Amino acid sequence: MRGKGELRFIGIVESEGENEARVHIFPEFCNALKGIEGFSHAIILYWFHLRDNEKERSVLQVVPRRHTKNLKVGVLACRSPSRPNPIGLCVVKLVKVEGCVLTVKGLDAFEGSPIIDVKPYIPRGDAVPDAYTPEWVSH
Amino acid sequence: MRGKGELRFIGIVESEGENEARVHIFPEFCNALKGIEGFSHAIILYWFHLRDNEKERSVLQVVPRRHTKNLKVGVLACRSPSRPNPIGLCVVKLVKVEGCVLTVKGLDAFEGSPIIDVKPYIPRGDAVPDAYTPEWVSH
DSSP, X not given: OOOEEEEEOOEEEEEOOSSEEEEEEOGGGGGGGTTGGGOSXXXXXXXXXXXXXXXXXXXXXXXXXXXXXSOOEEGGGSOOSOSSSOEEEEEEEEEEEEXXXXXXXXXXXXTTOEEEEEEEOOHHHHOOTTOXXXXXXXX | OOOEEEEXXXXXXXXXXXXXXXXXXXXXXXXXXXXXXXXXXXXXXXXXXXXXXXXXHTOOEEOOTTOOSSOOXXXXXXXXXXXXXXXXXXXXXXXXXXXXXXXXXXXXXXXXXXXXXXXEOOHHHHOOTTOOOOGGGGO
């Protein structure tokens, strides 16, 4: 039996949209946001709660989005929501910080998704503009 | 009471060093790596197992590393290992993929840290080279 960890939900996605979303951090974690307003971008980790079941967490390979042909890739080699730990990751633009609410751009999460972490985006380590990807990613 | 999620450890950091580290994915998750070798970089999510206790998970603000003065920032506004969910995130260079073992560069994790997710790095969404940070980050 492998080890396990306990995740605590620290907030929730309040609204989603093509453009802006609101990330509501629960009041008891609000003080942990101090200083986030100084960053232009953040990394949001959230929980794919709709995929948090045995079936979806057992999926090891998928056909990537927008691919219909016979291409299967590992879930750790794509951003599939079906994965052993249904964690979603988005780099977002911080549009506004008001108390416990972050208004962000670029969050690809459903309304109601639990938030599990917020990290400031630090280009020194996080930005690799010349990273390359396989050909199927750009299709 | 807020919601919780269950994390399953899918691998472990086998060795760490200034330069290269080995990320060993447990055999039952190995097929989920298929295709990762086509990417130059990946995002590794790991568990700060040494901080997985009530005291460290209750910390809301810290003095950032290399700062001795009177500056306190929220743990969600820095990359402190003490945070509500002790998840570490590193963008790494994929040096080698051999079976279940990824040899990577840039992983800032202790040997023995559980791995919770591996995601391919896709510059289109993940790279924001001109993101800005507060002045204290570069000090």
